Amino acid sequence: MVFTLLKESILFAxxxxxxxxxxxxxxxxxxxxxxxxxxxxxxxxxxxxxxxRGSVQSLGDNVVFVMKWPWTFGPNYxxxxxxxxxxxxxxxxxxxxxxxKSAEAVGFCISARKILKHNxxxxxxxxxxxxxxGYGQVKNFEIVDGRYFREDxxxxxxxxxxLGHTLADGLFPNNEYPIxxxxxxxxxxxxVIGLFKKEGESMLGNTMDxxxxxxxxxxxxxxxxxxxxxxxxxxxxxxxxxxNEQLKDELxxxxxxxxxxxxxxxxxxxxxxxxxLSKNFDGLFDxxxxxxxxxxxxxxxxxxxxxxxxxxxxxxxxxxLIGIQKSLGAKNYFILAQFLFEAVFLSLIGGxxxxxxxxxxxxxxxxxxxxxxxLTRSNIILGLTISVLIGIISGFIPAYGASQLDPVEAIRTN
Amino acid sequence: MAHITRPKSISVxxxxxxxxxxxxxxxxxxxxxxxxxxxxxxxxxxxITLQFVSxxxxxxxxxWGVQLFIVMFCTRVITFMFLDLYGFxxxxxxxxxxxxIIFFLIHYRKMDGNL
Numbered sequence: 315m316v317f318t319l320l321k322e323s324i325l326f327a328x329x330x331x332x333x334x335x336x337x338x339x340x341x342x343x344x345x346x347x348x349x350x351x352x353x354x355x356x357x358x359x360x361x362x363x364x365x366x367r368g369s370v371q372s373l374g375d376n377v378v379f380v381m382k383w384p385w386t387f388g389p390n391y392x393x394x395x396x397x398x399x400x401x402x403x404x405x406x407x408x409x410x411x412x413x414x415k416s417a418e419a420v421g422f423c424i425s426a427r428k429i430l431k432h433n434x435x436x437x438x439x440x441x442x443x444x445x446x447x448g449y450g451q452v453k454n455f456e457i458v459d460g461r462y463f464r465e466d467x468x469x470x471x472x473x474x475x476x477l478g479h480t481l482a483d484g485l486f487p488n489n490e491y492p493i494x495x496x497x498x499x500x501x502x503x504x505x506v507i508g509l510f511k512k513e514g515e516s517m518l519g520n521t522m523d524x525x526x527x528x529x530x531x532x533x534x535x536x537x538x539x540x541x542x543x544x545x546x547x548x549x550x551x552x553x554x555x556x557x558n559e560q561l562k563d564e565l566x567x568x569x570x571x572x573x574x575x576x577x578x579x580x581x582x583x584x585x586x587x588x589x590x591l592s593k594n595f596d597g598l599f600d601x602x603x604x605x606x607x608x609x610x611x612x613x614x615x616x617x618x619x620x621x622x623x624x625x626x627x628x629x630x631x632x633x634x635l636i637g638i639q640k641s642l643g644a645k646n647y648f649i650l651a652q653f654l655f656e657a658v659f660l661s662l663i664g665g666x667x668x669x670x671x672x673x674x675x676x677x678x679x680x681x682x683x684x685x686x687x688x689l690t691r692s693n694i695i696l697g698l699t700i701s702v703l704i705g706i707i708s709g710f711i712p713a714y715g716a717s718q719l720d721p722v723e724a725i726r727t728n
Numbered sequence: 729m730a731h732i733t734r735p736k737s738i739s740v741x742x743x744x745x746x747x748x749x750x751x752x753x754x755x756x757x758x759x760x761x762x763x764x765x766x767x768x769x770x771x772x773x774x775x776i777t778l779q780f781v782s783x784x785x786x787x788x789x790x791x792w793g794v795q796l797f798i799v800m801f802c803t804r805v806i807t808f809m810f811l812d813l814y815g816f817x818x819x820x821x822x823x824x825x826x827x828x829i830i831f832f833l834i835h836y837r838k839m840d841g842n843l
Contacts, residue, residue: 352757356757356762359759599759600759600760603757603758603759603762604758604759606757607754607757607758607759608754610757611753611754611757646843647843691766692762692766695766695767695769695770696756696757696762696769696770699756699769699770699773700756700773703773703774703776703777706777706781707750707777707780710780710781710784711784714784714788718788
């Protein structure tokens with residue numbers, strides 16, 4: 315009995331929507347735009363968040379970086395305290411490596427933009443990084459072809475290079491095989507010994523795709539290792555079972571002794587870890603998410619008013635019919651369900667169209683930007699939920715009004 | 729069908745309650761709520777929508793409106809406690825909801841018992 319009534323209500327509502335196609339289309343357009351706006355913002359924010367978290371993860375969860383500047387942001391950043399600090403040096407790495415007990419691996423890295431050349435193919439401002447051998451064990455990366463440099467190559471400053479996907483494509487177009495070939499890095503000949511796996515675009519700009527990695531002892535021949543522009547840092551990876559806090563405590567002691575700091579003197583180095591970046595980005599994403607929610611919320615509100623308006627018109631138009639239905643024995647809840655279903659249908663169809671548009675947009679974005687944008691399950695559920703709830707909220711008042719009509723007065727209405 | 733005149737005070741209180749309920753609606757889009765789980769916005773949305781529906785019932789002087797409002801108030805408090813959503817908004821919503829319930833119960837006998 316209940317199911318029959320339900321089915322009848324749905325069919326009746328569906329028939330009413332089909333009878334006024336243009337009106338149906340115009341009223342669901344509001345919800346379509348609202349859902350499109352709000353879920354697009356959430357989809358983009360989620361994708362950016364995923365990308366940045368991926369980039370942060372690639373730096374390593376259990377890695378502590380010894381740097382000049384701390385990874386904290388905000389209006390109260392005391393930059394004047396940090397600007398006179400010395401940059402980490404390779405000689406300090408030896409000391410740290412010798413003394414540290416809680417680190418599995420320790421490495422040193424510098425980087426600068428240099429010219430890369432192979433025959434007639436030139437890449438200006440290619441990112442060249444000089445790694446100590448140990449940094450290869452600290453950093454997360456994958457080599458798809460060739461190999462990582464050997465310890466003797468790293469120590470001896472051999473002129474070998476591992477190329478990222480984008481740089482390899484630029485220097486060796488037409489599917490030329492790069493391994494074993496010689497390229498020029500900052501004017502010096504260098505043999506390509508490996509290729510990094512393609513990682514795609516990274517919001518932090520730390521993708522391996524546009525990096526050329528050479529041994530540190532080779533890089534120092536053409537990079538200013540004491541300059542801040544080379545962004546030098548020491549990285550230490552914690553042993554299994556050792557927390558970052560324990561590692562930081564140990565590194566603080568070692569670095570203070572290496573730099574000969576007096577007991578009461580402030581640290582002249584920063585110990586950074588990836589969760590500092592994550593925390594900063596959490597706040598940023600929350601702000602973007604809230605801004606998106608406000609913009610989308612207003613669009614949804616407008617869409618909801620549109621549906622409520624259409625439902626009032628619909629009830630007014632069919633008052634006579636409601637009277638006939640009631641006089642033939644239709645219950646109040648049947649009339650209520652009929653109009654409520656109509657509103658929910660309208661809203662749901664609008665929401666589904668909005669979600670389909672976003673789905674198509676993600677395909678289009680795939681071809682334009684080198685970043686994965688996906689419409690997630692949680693966003694689909696959110697979009698459908700909002701559509702149904704807006705349908706109920708905007709349709710309930712006119713539907714309840716219709717259900718409460720007096721059959722005699724309703725039949726008399728023209 | 730007997731027509732029950734709605735006291736002005738009920739009109740005012742119901743409008744305030746509807747505005748407060750609708751202001752809670754954007755909470756569904758909050759990143760912090762989304763992070764709690766895929767279905768959390770849906771659950772909160774259903775609670776808010778049913779509270780809205782209950783207030784329409786109160787507006788039409790129906791006893792089911794008050795009953796539904798009380799049920800949804802309890803559901804909301806339990807859900808918020810389960811989701812660990814304590815804070816100013818939580819305590820404030822309890823405060824005004826209890827006031828509304830007391831006020832609606834004062835007028836409960838004047839309301840229509842039919843749907």
